[in-house]
Amino acid sequence: MSYGTNYNRFAIQTFSLSRKFGDLVAVDGIDLSIKEGELFSLLGPNGAGKTTAIKMLCCLLRPSSGTATVLGRDIHEDPMAVKQIMDVSPQETAIAEHLNAWENLRLIGGIRGLTKEEVKKRSEELLEMVGLAKRAKEQVRKFSGGMKRRLSIAMALVSDPQVLFLDEPTLGLDPQSRRGIWEHIVELKGKKTILLTTHYLEEADALADRIAIIDEGKIVALGTPQELKDSISDMQVMVVKAKNLPPDAIEGLKEIYPEVKATEDGIEIRAKELSFYEIVDYLRPRGVVIQSMSLKQPTLDDIFLHLTGKELRE
Amino acid sequence: MRFAELAIRNFKEMWRDPISIGLEIGIPAGFLVIFWALGRSLGDESFLTPTMLVPGIAVFGFAFLLMFSAVVLARDRESALLSRLLVAPLKPRDFIFSYSLPYIPLVILQILLCFGMGALLGLEALGNAGLAFLILLVMGICCVELGMILGLLFNVNQVSGVGSVIITLVALLGGIWIDLGAIGGVFYRIGNALPFVHAINGARAVMVYGAGFSGIATDFYWVLGYTLVFFALGTFLFRRRMVG
Numbered sequence: 199m200s201y202g203t204n205y206n207r208f209a210i211q212t213f214s215l216s217r218k219f220g221d222l223v224a225v226d227g228i229d230l231s232i233k234e235g236e237l238f239s240l241l242g243p244n245g246a247g248k249t250t251a252i253k254m255l256c257c258l259l260r261p262s263s264g265t266a267t268v269l270g271r272d273i274h275e276d277p278m279a280v281k282q283i284m285d286v287s288p289q290e291t292a293i294a295e296h297l298n299a300w301e302n303l304r305l306i307g308g309i310r311g312l313t314k315e316e317v318k319k320r321s322e323e324l325l326e327m328v329g330l331a332k333r334a335k336e337q338v339r340k341f342s343g344g345m346k347r348r349l350s351i352a353m354a355l356v357s358d359p360q361v362l363f364l365d366e367p368t369l370g371l372d373p374q375s376r377r378g379i380w381e382h383i384v385e386l387k388g389k390k391t392i393l394l395t396t397h398y399l400e401e402a403d404a405l406a407d408r409i410a411i412i413d414e415g416k417i418v419a420l421g422t423p424q425e426l427k428d429s430i431s432d433m434q435v436m437v438v439k440a441k442n443l444p445p446d447a448i449e450g451l452k453e454i455y456p457e458v459k460a461t462e463d464g465i466e467i468r469a470k471e472l473s474f475y476e477i478v479d480y481l482r483p484r485g486v487v488i489q490s491m492s493l494k495q496p497t498l499d500d501i502f503l504h505l506t507g508k509e510l511r512e
Numbered sequence: 513m514r515f516a517e518l519a520i521r522n523f524k525e526m527w528r529d530p531i532s533i534g535l536e537i538g539i540p541a542g543f544l545v546i547f548w549a550l551g552r553s554l555g556d557e558s559f560l561t562p563t564m565l566v567p568g569i570a571v572f573g574f575a576f577l578l579m580f581s582a583v584v585l586a587r588d589r590e591s592a593l594l595s596r597l598l599v600a601p602l603k604p605r606d607f608i609f610s611y612s613l614p615y616i617p618l619v620i621l622q623i624l625l626c627f628g629m630g631a632l633l634g635l636e637a638l639g640n641a642g643l644a645f646l647i648l649l650v651m652g653i654c655c656v657e658l659g660m661i662l663g664l665l666f667n668v669n670q671v672s673g674v675g676s677v678i679i680t681l682v683a684l685l686g687g688i689w690i691d692l693g694a695i696g697g698v699f700y701r702i703g704n705a706l707p708f709v710h711a712i713n714g715a716r717a718v719m720v721y722g723a724g725f726s727g728i729a730t731d732f733y734w735v736l737g738y739t740l741v742f743f744a745l746g747t748f749l750f751r752r753r754m755v756g
Contacts, residue, residue, distance in 0.1 A: 256599045260755050277755070281601040290592035294521055296528040301521070308517025309600045337528075353596070 209234040209361055209391035210255065214264035216415075217250050224250040226415035227264060232408075234269075237383070237392045239406035241399065241498070243508070247415040248395035249289055252365050255393070256286050268361055284361035285310075287354040289369060289395075291346040295339040299330050299349050302338060303356050310357040317356065324352040328382055344375030351382060362386070364394040368401060380404060399498040409498070413506045426501050433504065434472045435494050439464040441487040451480055459503060464489075468500055515606035518597065523614035525584060532580055533618075540573030540622055541629050547689060548633045559689055563637065566630035567715030568688030570648050571708055573622045574655035575682040579675030581615050581656050585663025586671045594753070604750040608743065611663075612656050619652030638722035644715040647728060650735050651711035657742035664749040682708050707738040 210232040217225040225247040232238040240248045253259035255266055257277035265272055271279040285306075293302050300321060307317035325331040328348040333341070338349060347367065354362055367383065368376040376398075383405055386392060396402050402409045403423045411419040411426070419426055440463075448465060452458045454476065457468035467477065474491065481488060502508075527533060544565055551560025558564070588594040597607070623645055627635070637644065658678075662671050685692065685703035692703045703709045714731030717723035725732070 253595075257755065258595060258598060278601050281599060284599075286596065286599050288592040288595050292592040292596040294525060294588075294593060295591075296525045297521060301524070305517055305521045306596075306600070308520075309514045309597065309602055311514055311601075 207234045208232060208267075209236070209269055210238075210266065210393060212251075212255075212264065212266040215251065215254060215261055215266050216263045217247075217254060217259060218262045223415050225254070225261075228410075228412070228415070228417050230410060230417070230420075232391060232393060234391050235388050236407045237387050237394060237405055239402040239409045240393065240395045240412050241397070241402040241406075241409050241502075242395075242412035243397050246397075246412045248397075248412060249365055250415075251412075252286065252363050252393065252395060255280075256284070256363060257281060283359060284363065285354040285357055285359040286363040287351045287365065287367055289365040291343070291350050293338050293346055293350055293353065296337060298335050298337050299325060299341075299352075300334040302349060302353055306353045307356040312357060320356050320358065324355055327385070328352045329378075342375075344371050344378060347371060347375070347379060348382065351379065355386075359390070361391045361393070364392060366395055366397070368396070368398065376401070399502070403498055411498075411502060411505060413502075413508075418505045419501065423498065426498060427496055430496050430501055430504055432470055433468055433496055433500070434470065435496055435500055436467045436472050436474075436477065436491060437461075437464070437494050438467065438477065438481070438491050439489040440481065441489065442485050443481075444484065444486075447481060447484045447486055450484075451477070454480065457503060466500075468496075468504060514600075514602060515610045518602075518607070518610035519613045522584065522611055523617075526580075526614055526618070536573070536577055536580060536618060537621065537625060539576055540569050540626050543572060544569045544626060544629050544633070559691065562630040562633040562635040563719050564716060565689075566626045566635055567644065567648060567712045567719065568686065570623050570626040570715075571651055571686055571712050572679075572682055572688055573626070574619065574652045575675075575679040575708075577615060577618060577622070577652065578655040578659040578662070578678060579671065581611070581659030582662035582666070582671045582675060583668055585611055585660060586666060586668045589663070590667055598754050604747045604754060607750045608657075608660060608746045611660055612653070612743075612746075615656045615659075616649075616653065619649060619656065622652065623648050635719075637719040639718035639724070641719070643725060643728070644718040647711055647714040647718075647732050647735060650732070650739055651707065654707055654711075654735055654739035654742060657739055657746055660746035661742060661749060664746065664753060681706070685709065687712055707735045710734040 208231045212228050212230045214227040214229060215225060216227050228251065240251060242248050250259065254261050255268065255273060257273050257280050265274050268280045269283055273280055294305060303321040303324060304317050307320060325334050328351065330345060330349060338346060351367060368379050394405065406423065408422050409426060410417045443464060448458055448460055455467045455469045459466045478488060547560055547565050548562055662674055666674055685699060685706060686708035687703060692700050692709055710731040714728035717728050
């Protein structure tokens with residue numbers, strides 16, 4: 199079932215793909231072309247339309263208009279053929295709680311038409327890969343959140359799909375478990391076409407070959423992580439650590455620099471031109487105690503804020 | 513036969529929930545003994561005899577099975593496991609078979625348990641017990657199919673509420689411990705429109721009066737009709753969920 203990766207061919211293409219729920223436009227005419235073997239990330243806040251897009255590509259949700267193809271198979275015209283070549287790890291930990299890890303893998307392998315021998319071989323490999331081989335015979339309801347998520351990803355890999363959809367694979371996990379999952383995803387890079395949705399900037403930055411930033415159902419930016427950062431390279435970000443920072447001082451500063459974001463211990467200001475003295479002269483008379491000021495490289499968070507006017511975790 | 517793997521999983525899911533299984537088996541047996549004892553205490557020889565009670569209590573047990581099957585499916589839907597399964601290249605009928613078939617052994621077990629308990633308490637079947645078994649089996653499958661519909665339409669909490677209403681309906685309008693004909697009126701008409709009283713009356717006609725298939729044909733086809741309609745509706749709902 200393995201295949202030769204062809205980086206010149208598109209594995210997933212969407213053509214003005216849209217989905218409405220009543221008056222709400224969840225996905226608004228997105229056009230994407232994802233190459234074979236690419237790890238592509240849809241990055242956006244909750245409710246941006248990421249999961250709706252994945253559901254349409256998995257043939258679980260009919261588009262209101264537009265269409266998409268997965269390795270040339272149209273999701274409208276040939277959903278069964280699409281289902282044969284892909285699998286998904288849903289946002290929620292979708293596992294059978296009363297089965298053990300081994301049985302969960304056997305379930306997915308069985309309904310995807312693998313023989314017993316194939317299921318056994320793949321399951322052994324995958325349980326080893328996700329570090330669950332020693333606990334394969336335990337009912338999974340006793341597993342931790344991270345273990346369940348690792349098993350969920352392994353389940354999506356049993357049939358050795360050519361295209362893999364990972365919907366928020368590390369949602370709600372602690373940083374250590376998240377990094378563990380990342381290691382497994384990195385192992386798959388180049389071997390499979392992966393569409394990964396996330397609202398964690400660092401996740402998209404660390405894993406993706408290319409990122410599409412999605413907001414209110416629309417793609418607002420697309421490129422490699424570096425290309426996206428370069429797109430606002432002329433922008434400066436000033437990190438101000440300060441005490442006694444009243445909200446009206448932040449609001450007042452926005453009249454000089456429109457992009458001011460409150461942080462845990464101060465503010466961040468984004469602008470093409472920043473004046474150190476202007477900021478100090480504005481804040482000090484208002485009783486703000488400035489502890490430090492520094493310039494930093496723009497991050498994907500800055501890009502998202504710049505493009506949409508809001509924060510990714512809103 | 514890809515659906516077989518899912519049917520096996522659903523079978524395991526059911527049997528690895530010992531409390532629910534215990535209740536499923538214990539409720540009919542317990543109710544049979546309670547109402548038999550009540551009948552003896554009241555000196556009732558019309559309705560609360562083992563022969564009259566066995567079909568009614570079996571159907572009453574199916575109403576709990578209905579809720580059980582609905583909860584398992586609703587739980588899979590809520591946990592997104594069903595979404596993962598629906599992405600597999602299976603057809604709607606594969607899903608309805610996978611989720612329904614594992615309950616049939618439990619239906620059979622419930623009927624046999626009621627017959628066995630009834631025999632211990634003095635059941636005297638005049639007719640072909642196999643025929644009574646058949647109409648009760650179809651009624652059990654009918655309840656499982658109705659459970660599929662509830663599991664696809666409602667969440668776990670809602671299933672508990674709707675399931676309780678159905679259990680109450682079966683208890684009140686199934687003619688289990690009261691003669692629905694004697695009540696008459698709207699209760700009689702509603703009860704007769706539903707399948708439960710037909711399954712109970714059909715099985716009673718066989719066991720108490722020795723009726724053959726021709727004597728219970730109307731009741732049998734009434735129950736079978738409901739079963740087929742529920743199966744078709746469940747298949748339709750699975751199809752709708754596959755391409756929402």
